[in-house]
Amino acid sequence: xxxxxxxxxxxxxxxxxxxxxxxxxxxxxxxxxxxxxxxxxxxxxxxxxxxxxxxxxxxxxxxxxxxxxxxxxxxxxxxxxx
Numbered sequence: 388x389x390x391x392x393x394x395x396x397x398x399x400x401x402x403x404x405x406x407x408x409x410x411x412x413x414x415x416x417x418x419x420x421x422x423x424x425x426x427x428x429x430x431x432x433x434x435x436x437x438x439x440x441x442x443x444x445x446x447x448x449x450x451x452x453x454x455x456x457x458x459x460x461x462x463x464x465x466x467x468x469x
Contacts, residue, residue, distance in 0.1 A: 393419075 401415075408418035445451050 404415050404418060404422075408415045411418060411421075413421065
C-alpha cells in the first residue's frame, strides 16, 4: 500500500476531519482514506435501485395516473417606453 502525505492542510480542514472521524468512529487517517475512496468512485455509477423499486411499486398497484393541469399562458412582457 502507498503512503500519502498532505502538506499545508489548513487548520480548519484538519479540525473538520477530526470531528467527522470522531462522529463516524474512525481515526482521522481512516476517515481521510474513506473520503478519498468515496470521492474517486467511477463517475456514472449511481445507485438507482430506489428508482427501480419505485417503478416496481407503481406496477404492483396498476400504475399511477397524474392529472396534468392545463397550461396557463402568461401575457408577454412589453418594454415600450410611454
